[in-house]
Amino acid sequence: MKEMLTNSVFFGVFISVGSYILADILKNKFKTPLLNPLLISTAVTIAVLALGGMDYESYQTGGKYLNYFLTPATVCLAIPLYEQFEKLKKNAAAIMIGIISGMLTSFCSILVMALIMKFSHEEYVTFLPKSITTAIGVGVSEEIGGYVGVTAAVIVITGILGNIIAEGIFKLFHINEPVARGVALGTSSHILGTVKALELGETEGAISSLSVVTAGLMTVIFAPIFANFM
Amino acid sequence: MKYLKQFGIILAISFIGELLNAVLPLPIPAGIYGIVLLFILLETKVIKLEAVRETGNLLIDIMPVMLVPPAVELMDYWGIVKPQVLKYVIATVVSTIVVMIVSGLVTEGIIRLRKKAKSE
Numbered sequence: 001m002k003e004m005l006t007n008s009v010f011f012g013v014f015i016s017v018g019s020y021i022l023a024d025i026l027k028n029k030f031k032t033p034l035l036n037p038l039l040i041s042t043a044v045t046i047a048v049l050a051l052g053g054m055d056y057e058s059y060q061t062g063g064k065y066l067n068y069f070l071t072p073a074t075v076c077l078a079i080p081l082y083e084q085f086e087k088l089k090k091n092a093a094a095i096m097i098g099i100i101s102g103m104l105t106s107f108c109s110i111l112v113m114a115l116i117m118k119f120s121h122e123e124y125v126t127f128l129p130k131s132i133t134t135a136i137g138v139g140v141s142e143e144i145g146g147y148v149g150v151t152a153a154v155i156v157i158t159g160i161l162g163n164i165i166a167e168g169i170f171k172l173f174h175i176n177e178p179v180a181r182g183v184a185l186g187t188s189s190h191i192l193g194t195v196k197a198l199e200l201g202e203t204e205g206a207i208s209s210l211s212v213v214t215a216g217l218m219t220v221i222f223a224p225i226f227a228n229f230m
Numbered sequence: 231m232k233y234l235k236q237f238g239i240i241l242a243i244s245f246i247g248e249l250l251n252a253v254l255p256l257p258i259p260a261g262i263y264g265i266v267l268l269f270i271l272l273e274t275k276v277i278k279l280e281a282v283r284e285t286g287n288l289l290i291d292i293m294p295v296m297l298v299p300p301a302v303e304l305m306d307y308w309g310i311v312k313p314q315v316l317k318y319v320i321a322t323v324v325s326t327i328v329v330m331i332v333s334g335l336v337t338e339g340i341i342r343l344r345k346k347a348k349s350e
Binding site: 016017020037038041042045046049050055056059060063064066067069070071072073074075076077078079080081082083085091093094095097098099101102103105106109110113114117119123127130131133134135136138139140142143147149150152153154156157158159160161162165166169170173174175176177179180181183184185187188189191192195198209211213216217220 | 237240241243244247248256257258259260261262264265266267268269272273279282283285286287289290292293294295296297298299300301302303304305306307310311314317318319320321322323324325326327328329330331332333334335336337338340341342344
């Protein structure tokens, strides 16, 4: 039986998709951010794999097909961006300044914490690209001499965290403009934040996509500079 | 055929993104090149929105689940992260919260200022 599950192309993906949908239904019923579908789906999948004594590699026999569609799906984020372009142009200055301030805050907060907690130079640069999308972040981390695997892990945790805390933060700090919410999600927690932004609304989703692209590209330029600061 | 044609266009753009990623010496993934490319093609009307809309929205709708496998991969990194887990978690949590608050408030503030200036 275990062998059949380990070799199954559909089992792992079914667990991921099924628990995602279930968590989404529960979240709509109980209205609590703790029932975050992404978090639940990840946790349930890891738990099932661990209980069944399966490793990530066997999960990926099916999971890689989900991954396959990630690039085409990312490309499609251009669609909401195009549909919302008028709103975007109207707020261009606010959006750009928002993204830049967020990116600089990310670098500075990491520098300060690296100093306080006595990170090594390698650990410090590992964290610099933590707010941007995995594929760019991993490349940047490699270029500036970080631990690539740790960067990948930190990026995913950042995204899940941003996805969970966003609604609470927006309420607490009275961030009510859809444009501002989109910038906050995309700049702080990349594609995983954008998933939450799309849930909140079309404008939020489009601006978040734009923020992911912009913050990602700017990090390519600025992370190597910040890497010299410690 | 409608969905297939749309998927064909999206795949073509993904492929061009992949090519750019391979040719240009920058750590920019295919998807990011693809967003920029598709946006330019839509904005210049080379591709009409109707030519990609349904399949595009379908892919965006199921995208959240595509992000689960990379998150599950965390189980492979646990061994490397475990000895330092406390300081890594603190750094991650604090920085994510601060970035979200600052970028959100700055954008919100500028929009409010502009609205106020307009209404006066």
